[in-house]
Amino acid sequence: MILTSANLVFIVTLTIMPFLLIGVIKKIKACFQNRVGPPVFQSLYNLVKLFNKDEILSKDCSWIFRSGPLISFSGMLLLCLSVPWLPLQPPVPGCDIFLFVYVLALIRFFSIISSIDAGSPFSSFAASREATLSFLAEPAFVLALVALGISAHSSDLALIFGQPIENNRIPLSVWFFSGLALFLSGIVELSRMPIDDPSTHLELTMVHEAMVIENSGPNLALVEWSYALKLLLFFGLIAQCFVYSLSKIIALPPLLLPLSVLVVMLALGCLTAMIESFSVKLSWGKNPDFIAYAVSMSLLSSLAAFAMNGGS
Amino acid sequence: MNFVTPLFLAAFMLLLASAVLAIVTRKKFSLVCVALTALACVFLISGALQIGRSDSLWKLSGPFYLGVAPLSFRFDALSAVFSALLGLIALCAALFSHAYLKHLSGRINQKYYWCSLNLFVLGMLGVFLAANAITFLVSWEIMSLSSAALVVWNFSESKGQKAALIYLGATRLATAFLSAGFLWFHHAFDSWDFAKWHFNQADLLVPSMMVALGLFIKSGIWPFHIWLPYAHPSAPSSVSALMSGVMVKVAVYALLRFFLIDGSGSIYLAWVCIALGAISSFWGVLFAFVQSDIKKLLAYSTVENLGMIFLAAGICLYAQVAQLKEIAALAFVAVIFHSINHGLFKSLLFFCAGAIDSAVHSRKLDSLGGLINKMPATTGSFLIGSTAASALPPLNGFVGKWLIYQSLFMLAASETERAMNVLAMILIGLLSFVGGLALAVFAKMFAVVFLGRPRSPAAENASECSKLMNAIPAALAVLCLVCGCFAGPLITYFCRMHPLYSAVSLPSLPIGQIAFLFLAFAIFFYLAFLRKNGERIRYFSTWDCGYGSLLPKMQVNSQSFAHSVGTIFGHLLQYVTHFEIGGHDRRHFPERIKAETVMISLLESRIYGPALALVRLLNRHFSKLQAGSIHLYLLYVFLVLVAMIVIEVLA
Numbered sequence: 034m035i036l037t038s039a040n041l042v043f044i045v046t047l048t049i050m051p052f053l054l055i056g057v058i059k060k061i062k063a064c065f066q067n068r069v070g071p072p073v074f075q076s077l078y079n080l081v082k083l084f085n086k087d088e089i090l091s092k093d094c095s096w097i098f099r100s101g102p103l104i105s106f107s108g109m110l111l112l113c114l115s116v117p118w119l120p121l122q123p124p125v126p127g128c129d130i131f132l133f134v135y136v137l138a139l140i141r142f143f144s145i146i147s148s149i150d151a152g153s154p155f156s157s158f159a160a161s162r163e164a165t166l167s168f169l170a171e172p173a174f175v176l177a178l179v180a181l182g183i184s185a186h187s188s189d190l191a192l193i194f195g196q197p198i199e200n201n202r203i204p205l206s207v208w209f210f211s212g213l214a215l216f217l218s219g220i221v222e223l224s225r226m227p228i229d230d231p232s233t234h235l236e237l238t239m240v241h242e243a244m245v246i247e248n249s250g251p252n253l254a255l256v257e258w259s260y261a262l263k264l265l266l267f268f269g270l271i272a273q274c275f276v277y278s279l280s281k282i283i284a285l286p287p288l289l290l291p292l293s294v295l296v297v298m299l300a301l302g303c304l305t306a307m308i309e310s311f312s313v314k315l316s317w318g319k320n321p322d323f324i325a326y327a328v329s330m331s332l333l334s335s336l337a338a339f340a341m342n343g344g345s
Numbered sequence: 346m347n348f349v350t351p352l353f354l355a356a357f358m359l360l361l362a363s364a365v366l367a368i369v370t371r372k373k374f375s376l377v378c379v380a381l382t383a384l385a386c387v388f389l390i391s392g393a394l395q396i397g398r399s400d401s402l403w404k405l406s407g408p409f410y411l412g413v414a415p416l417s418f419r420f421d422a423l424s425a426v427f428s429a430l431l432g433l434i435a436l437c438a439a440l441f442s443h444a445y446l447k448h449l450s451g452r453i454n455q456k457y458y459w460c461s462l463n464l465f466v467l468g469m470l471g472v473f474l475a476a477n478a479i480t481f482l483v484s485w486e487i488m489s490l491s492s493a494a495l496v497v498w499n500f501s502e503s504k505g506q507k508a509a510l511i512y513l514g515a516t517r518l519a520t521a522f523l524s525a526g527f528l529w530f531h532h533a534f535d536s537w538d539f540a541k542w543h544f545n546q547a548d549l550l551v552p553s554m555m556v557a558l559g560l561f562i563k564s565g566i567w568p569f570h571i572w573l574p575y576a577h578p579s580a581p582s583s584v585s586a587l588m589s590g591v592m593v594k595v596a597v598y599a600l601l602r603f604f605l606i607d608g609s610g611s612i613y614l615a616w617v618c619i620a621l622g623a624i625s626s627f628w629g630v631l632f633a634f635v636q637s638d639i640k641k642l643l644a645y646s647t648v649e650n651l652g653m654i655f656l657a658a659g660i661c662l663y664a665q666v667a668q669l670k671e672i673a674a675l676a677f678v679a680v681i682f683h684s685i686n687h688g689l690f691k692s693l694l695f696f697c698a699g700a701i702d703s704a705v706h707s708r709k710l711d712s713l714g715g716l717i718n719k720m721p722a723t724t725g726s727f728l729i730g731s732t733a734a735s736a737l738p739p740l741n742g743f744v745g746k747w748l749i750y751q752s753l754f755m756l757a758a759s760e761t762e763r764a765m766n767v768l769a770m771i772l773i774g775l776l777s778f779v780g781g782l783a784l785a786v787f788a789k790m791f792a793v794v795f796l797g798r799p800r801s802p803a804a805e806n807a808s809e810c811s812k813l814m815n816a817i818p819a820a821l822a823v824l825c826l827v828c829g830c831f832a833g834p835l836i837t838y839f840c841r842m843h844p845l846y847s848a849v850s851l852p853s854l855p856i857g858q859i860a861f862l863f864l865a866f867a868i869f870f871y872l873a874f875l876r877k878n879g880e881r882i883r884y885f886s887t888w889d890c891g892y893g894s895l896l897p898k899m900q901v902n903s904q905s906f907a908h909s910v911g912t913i914f915g916h917l918l919q920y921v922t923h924f925e926i927g928g929h930d931r932r933h934f935p936e937r938i939k940a941e942t943v944m945i946s947l948l949e950s951r952i953y954g955p956a957l958a959l960v961r962l963l964n965r966h967f968s969k970l971q972a973g974s975i976h977l978y979l980l981y982v983f984l985v986l987v988a989m990i991v992i993e994v995l996a
Contacts, residue, residue: 087881088882090882091884091887092885092887093715093886093887095717095796103875111862125859125862127854128855129854131751132854134777135738135746136738138735142732146792149793149797150792152895152900153887153895160901160906161905164784165913168780172777172778174777175774179773183754183758188852189852250878328774339763339766342758
């Protein structure tokens with residue numbers, strides 16, 4: 034990792050963007066509910082507060098409990114550093130689709146076992162739900178990325194995303210459908226509405242929030258921070274898909290690209306907030322139906338990839 | 346200087362000596378047997394490492410002639426890889442048994458155990474080295490029968506009887522198909538030498554399918570997997586480790602040797618391998634999810650992994666037919682590499698299961714829990730084993746799966762039939778789904794066994810088992826890590842074994858680098874955020890809504906964790922939950938609540954059961970022919986004679 038100006042931009046984006054996204058989502062939701070809402074950077078202040086707090090641990094838990102948040106934070110940071118951002122190559126090179134997916138899986142494994150560690154029925158059932166949801170959504174996520182990879186003739190993320198517009202061989206339809214599939218599976222992975230309600234207070238219905246019900250202090254801070262990074266990671270990939278599709282329709286000047294990615298990410302935040310304001314949480318049994326939409330989008334994307342691949 | 350033949354011979358002799366010694370001697374034989382077997386395994390490993398890339402043939406002449414063909418062995422790179430794996434796992438199993446059998450003492454006949462174990466290893470070694478069909482079949486039979494003897498050790502229990510019968514049935518079927526296929530090949534090529542046989546000729550499709558079918562049955566591929574979940578839980582853990590780690594790989598080895606290594610391929614076999622492999626991987630992991638016995642769960646996970654290996658073999662066959670060299674080489678490496686990986690992590694997990702069994706005297710997930718504080722060393726090994734089995738980086742399981750993904754990805758992107766592109770894509774989706782399920786399976790198993798509060802008094806009072814029983818899984822765990830982080834050289838090595846290999850450019854995997862960065866990050870953030878909070882931690886009970894202490898039963902268990910999966914795939918799993926709530930005011934103050942989950946194996950109830958019933962029905966009618974009366978038999982002889990004369994006259 035060499036500290037160039039590109040990497041500097043990277044690091045600045047990584048530090049500010051996640052909190053900004055969460056803040057924007059909360060602010061817009063508050064607007065729809067006629068509330069003022071918390072300040073945009075409230076999640077950052079929360080983080081600082083949590084890091085200075087004492088920690089309460091369950092008597093039943095072991096070292097696994099504290100390792101979960103640590104691993105998920107380190108893993109998320111590593112992934113954020115190895116995924117390209119539109120005009121920029123990542124500081125950690127060589128990450129391919131499958132490595133990316135399975136580092137996410139590693140994080141999930143440890144978050145599942147650390148949430149069962151304390152022996153709390155709430156967090157354990159949430160862990161069971163998380164496991165179920167994520168394996169249902171996994172094909173959509175993988176196939177959306179693989180469709181892009183097939184069009185780009187490489188499984189290296191750096192050769193799929195982060196390429197200059199003129200070198201980009203991936204057709205519009207693949208970008209668009211992959212973007213949609215990533216967005217829908219992102220809703221599942223990020224436990225947003227209508228799969229999971231991040232702001233409810235009923236333990237029985239929550240997934241992500243219930244999994245970390247036993248965490249407190251710096252431990253909880255790491256969980257929240259890694260969630261923010263995950264949001265950035267997913268929205269970043271989705272936004273890049275949509276910006277590429279846009280660039281196939283109208284010619285975007287190269288300098289505008291990074292800016293447009295940021296704008297699209299904020300727009301995705303707005304969209305998420307609107308979905309959360311206007312839709313209701315699905316009942317547990319309906320979730321597979323929702324995930325089926327994500328899978329079908331990714332199948333459409335891969336079919337488009339095949340159709341375009343032979344033509345060129 | 347070449348020591349290959351002497352080393353292997355010494356290994357053979359020592360195994361045989363150990364087997365005989367176990368039966369003959371009267372006292373203190375256990376330690377001697379362990380020493381002899383371990384020494385044999387060491388010879389085996391060093392012999393296998395000596396082989397390298399050389400290729401030599403060794404024939405035993407004289408009195409050891411097997412009727413129609415000599416006892417002959419071939420030492421080449423492919424058999425070296427598999428015999429090295431065998432040597433390693435057998436070494437671990439022998440050492441582990443020494444400590445583990447104390448747990449079973451009084452219930453197991455140690456003499457027969459050691460005799461069968463040595464013969465078992467000997468048989469597998471013979472299969473890996475066999476250069477002709479007769480040597481192969483003889484070794485195959487030694488392997489099958491001695492492993493059946495090991496499964497049978499608790500024949501007094503009805504469970505043991507059932508397991509032994511099912512397993513024996515499966516091995517008989519496998520041998521029958523193999524022998525029939527081999528006879529046909531002998532007829533076609535007029536030789537018993539494997540070197541003269543060509544399995545992939547179009548006109549020999551039927552016998553090659555027979556051989557393949559025998560191999561499928563032996564490796565427990567869907568729909569022949571039903572013996573696995575019976576045999577593994579019934580056998581002692583050290584034997585399960587050998588069976589799951591190496592014995593099912595014997596079939597993979599034979600598949601490689603017969604159909605893949607010569608660089609040709611049969612398209613039909615490719616389709617069969619791909620289809621059965623894909624179904625097995627899904628079926629295995631799905632059924633693993635709902636199991637509540639550690640070893641049964643591991644057995645189903647073996648079905649899953651073998652499915653993935655056969656899937657890769659199918660891809661390799663297809664690529665060889667379609668002349669896609671890079672994909673063929675990659676899939677070939679995937680088959681070998683994942684076989685080794687699975688051998689390492691699955692035997693590790695079975696050894697851990699044995700350690701848990703000897704400490705808690707139970708393998709039921711729902712009577713374990715909280716073992717992390719009682720058995721820290723086993724926990725560590727088991728954690729590494731389960732992360733490897735869920736194919737998570739940086740462990741070896743991930744590398745194997747990554748190779749399969751990459752070969753599928755390259756196939757999807759290649760210039761071949763459009764249908765194959767689409768199929769490869771669908772298989773990628775299926776594998777990712779299976780991967781997600783496998784993660785859930787192993788997360789569930791690890792969490793239910795080691796975390797939370799103990800669910801039974803036995804688990805509460807468990808203590809760490811002996812040092813030897815900790816050291817063996819730990820050593821395997823280290824190997825899993827090494828094979829994962831330094832996969833690059835190994836992949837190149839295996840790739841050179843492929844005949845179509847001509848310096849193909851393989852996609853690179855920076856897994857060591859990523860693992861290093863990950864570790865660096867984790868240590869840094871631990872020091873930065875969590876450690877300094879060390880003195881500011883307060884301990885309190887788990888959140889219980891203020892109702893008072895949580896009982897051990899108020900935790901997620903293996904059934905409740907799997908409930909949502911059970912309902913989603915209810916039809917496949919035949920998963921039914923009955924609730925019974927009773928009492929005077931059953932709505933508000935139920936006096937009695939009973940929930941019961943029933944699961945019937947679909948294949949057994951719908952296919953094998955009716956098939957067996959049909960065989961029994963036919964038997965009942967055919968048995969009338971065998972009335973036991975001498976007059977009747979004389980009549981049969983006479984009738985046959987007449988029939989033959991008539992045929993002769995008519996012809």
